[in-house]
Amino acid sequence: MTKSRGILIATVVAVGVALIVSGPRRPGAVATSEAAATGNPVDDIIQQRGLTPDEAEAALKTFVPPGKYDDFVMLTSGGHRGTIMLYGIPSMRLLKEVPVYAPDAWQGWGQGETGSAEVLKKGSFGDGLPTQTWGDLHHPQISLTNGKYDGEWVIGTDKSAGRVAIISMRDFKTKSIYKIPNATSDHHGVFTDDSEYIIVSSFFPMPFNEPKGYAPLEDYKTKYKGSVSFLKFDRKAGRIVPDESFQLELPPYFQDLSIAGRGPSDGLFFINSMNVEMATGGDLEGKPPMEIGASQREMDYLHVIDWKKAVEVAKDPARTKVVNGMKVIGLPTIVAEKLMWFVPESKSPHGVDLVPGGEYVVVSGKLDPHVSVYSVEKIKKAIADNNVEGKDDFGVPILKYDACMEAHIETGLGPLHSVFDNQGNGYTSHFLDSTVVKWTLGPPYNPPDKAWKVVDRVSVHYNIGHLQAPGSNTRKPWGKYVVALNKWSVDRFPPLGPLHPQNLQLIDVSGPKMKLLSDTPAIGEPHNSMIIPVEMLQAWTTYPETGWDAIAMQKSAVATLQGKEAITRNGNSVTVNGTVVRSHYTPDIVRVKEGDRVVFNWTNVETARDATHGFGLHGYNVNLSIDPGATETAEIVASRAGVYPYYCTEFCSALHMEFTGWLLVEPRK
């Protein structure tokens, strides 16, 4: 098919060329699009811009006409920018950035607004440590219903601090940040098939059982533990329910990416691990440096956890302990109750991915040029038959490698992550080769003779990390596109200083050959993303009721309607219940005394789309973004006397420049 088409193209080109070379030019004689300009404006543009036919085709495929929407929206992490970015596909236009772990002045997130400040504070370590105003958000995950995206919630775990942020897809605002006890670094967290739990593995093992959470590194093997948290998700409220959550105590390996089963793998949970050597570094102390120590052995262990059974065990207080307020099933109990098995996996794996139907687990160790495919059926059989080849130091049984293995596909150098389309194909990113490789899945997706074969390969630019496809790693993939999230852009963008943007490359995978369509510079350090069809978005265009508390997702207790505005004083405390509407604040004069505590509750009483107003307060480091219908609160202590104008920071109307007010702080004698 491909070959014949290629030959066809070649023949057409050759014939076309022959015609041009041989005869006088006859307009209209050349039918191919690759011919010279014929006066056709499109061809002229192509020629003027020096585009190749592929480039012209890519331009047409990615162009979204004015006023029309993209087909998909990609939610991409901002890495240590602590945000989630929304891009449209295929245009790759940046649509929005959602602040999560770091303050954002535009959206008033953590910028003097009390609700968001409280979210950031609650989501910090506490215990005398400062409020954390950054986070390292790697892998956004969309909530699932029946194993499919439901467009309701997004979570983003924090690799820097062991936290989970929950963002509503109704308004794309962060609702809560939960600091997980006994977890210090959460590289990755996922929803179960029906979003019953958010399961988060902790990357760095910690001595969390020890007094004050401390033990010397010399006691690493005995006192440090890994953990995986099963956080009960109240999907209505969009909150984690700590009382119904629990953890498994794990050996001190680095538990990394994970995936919850579905279909035949329903009830199982898979986690990649690293550093089963339990190396702790010590390069200046005469020991092998960390990364050397962690790459001594041949294999790491894929953790296979019977999580539904773990839920039952966790209900029994006799079989759990409470550590730092969290219910924990200890490692000996895990072994005794047969809650976990290991399967050897290639060293230092990155991705653990599950095919749409849940039949195969796909792992790639970056040092092995193969993608390893494990059969869930075989893993279950090995468990049932107790087909083990040993135990680790902690007594966890290790299933026989060959008994669980379905296929090895030699794809290229440095394979990292795999995604799936709706045509029975997998796509794997290759960091060393800088390629995306397409390969076929086995039965039931393809007949055995067409199974597990590499079918195509495309170069990407450069050093790809993750890649993503619409609905991959769910029951319902949509295919069509793959986005390569490249770590380095090197020379793909004009020189803009030594910090280069990363490069998001859109690849068309709808045909038999993958086609690279476009380069898009990324803001921050994107790691992974989720791609959802635009029609699945159910976001509000304005808040459903006037006086909405965006964090609590309900009507605010301090909502103010027009005509009810008031300034009330109670001792040294002044409360301003005001409204904003084009183009004025009510009240537009607030008089207080030096040292007063002043609370501003502003309600945007507009119902028009896009009529967001700001509250930028000079001197007190406050900027609110008050969306139509929202009530936002800022609290200050008027510690310094003076005159402080406030004004609307979001251009809204013809009289926007006049949209101002005065805070008068009268000196005390």
Next chain:
Amino acid sequence: MAAGRAAKVTPYPEPSVAPPPPVPTPDRVASLTIVAVAVLALAMAWILPWWVMKARAPQYGQRTLLILVGPRTVDGDVRELDMLGHYVGIRPLGTLARVERTLAPLGLFGAAAGLLLAPWLRRRALRLLVVLPVLLMPFLLLVDLKLWMDHAVNDRDPTASLNLTVTRINPKLFGEYEVGQFKVATELGGGFYVGAVAGLLGLGLVFATPLRPRRFGAAALAGAGLALLAAPPHATAAELTAAPGGIAQALAAAREGDTVIVPAGVYAEHLVLDRPLRLVGRPGAVIDGGGEGTVVRVTAPGVELRGLTIRGSGISYTTEDAGIRIEHAAGVRVSDVRLEDVLFGFFVAQGDGCVIERSTVIGKDLPHVRRGDGIRLWYSAGCRLAGNRIERSRDVIIWYSAGTVVEDNVVTTSRYGLHYMYSNDNVFRRNRFEDNQVGAAIMYSRGIELSENAFSFSNGPAAYGLLLKDADDVFIAGNRFLRNATGLFFDGAPQSRGGRVDVHDNLIARGDVGVALQPLSRGIRFWDNAFIGNRTQVQVLGTGSAEDNAWAVDGRGNYWSDALVYDRDGDGVSEVPYRAESTYEVLADRYPTLAFFDGTPGAEAIDTAARLFPIFAPRPKLVDPHPLARPPLSAWTRSEDAGGAGAGLVVAGVALLATAAFVAVGARKALA
């Protein structure tokens, strides 16, 4: 068990009571005691350090780094110092003064022999001459040490990650000084003092009255001398022979330094060598692991394995089943060993200075993905892999191991002929990598010399003859890259400012692609290479250009089989620059099926047509300003297999014979 101990050889005669002497009276007892004490002192000096350096720095807290230098060894915290030194470009200590350290045993032997001989010589000058070695040894060592120290700290690698702010360091032999954060104190060690005592005693012998050699004494002396000459270094150790099926038993009975001989036969055993021993197989000696676990484990330094066949490891990755596993053991030597039917061949973890030579690994008959590595070195500095043959394995992989020498090996039908990560200052010479998926992959390393290797017929899905990623100071000379999908692949090499990658005198032929360059590869210098008949001589990936690299050096470019050559002045360098820019290639990149038209008039028609009607601008790739008129001879001949070594031996042999004949003739003349 049929084991017997050889008698110990006594190297000097027992003192006996002398008859009343004439004048001057030689004091036999005194002289011989002096000799005995001096030899003993020398032996002690051999074990003790001669010079000690103590270094302290804030990051080490209370700890003091110690470097102990002896005539043969550098001990102590060498690894730390090497690691620190590496950052500023100081070479590993283990690589310094190799010649001196190799010659040291000879020097010691000479010194001891001189002491033994001295009391019997009648002429004082002769006596002085024979004790001179023992007298001078301590001072020679200090002078040599000083020279090497100056060399090591001042002749630094200019491309190291850190530049020391001081350009010249003056290390002191004695006393205290500071380098950076380090406070260094140096002093003489016990070995020096004891050695000096031996020297002084030797001086005493010079002035003592010579002994009269009696017939018995002379015979004993001659015998002792001969025995010393003939005996191997382990002459004092015992030799045991293993009973059938009882190597482990023989090992248990052996003492440190003993040799255990394994007679022919099949031994179904798993062995652990946890003391410094020699295990020597007679032809036909086979150790069979029966398909279970690792067959031979070495956990003690200085173990030697020779002449064995080891087969039948298990197949578990979890336990990393290997033929031979060397772990936390330095200076292990394996020679002439054959490993068959093993998952991993040699698994070396923290085995500094190990030597694996003239050995064979034939892996299990499993698909590539299920095999283990033929040789795996992990965190083992200063090892030598020479003359080995690896078949049907996965990789020869070298990780975090500096100062490795890999030469004269043959790796075939494996995955990566050589896979090489985070390992600096290594040499690869005269190896042959054939029919592997990737010939050699070198990543994240610096200071690599690749010469006279052959990388051929690489055939995997990413089939590179040689892949270089993020590497600096790589010197690729005189290699052959034949019929690989891609001959050489460069990505991020050189990666550092000032990092060098030189490619010269190589033959790069008959591949789909000769050289592929990712855009981060800039500053590579190519000259005197022969690019012959590669479908694409040079491929540029991404949006880069090959022009950031030098295609000629000092007026000499490369030979291109597709170049138009015009060499009017006959100097072998064409006056017409070679330009690579091909529309057909641009098209073929896009439509791989066009490869069908390769080399046909069709392809040329496309190129010609494109030049006439530039639908796509042809992508200029590179210009070689001085292409060679003929392929340089060196590219063809330098990497011929094995021939070089054989010829060398013949030359050396002839020279030796000639010398011997010359000496014999001279001696006859003198006698006549």
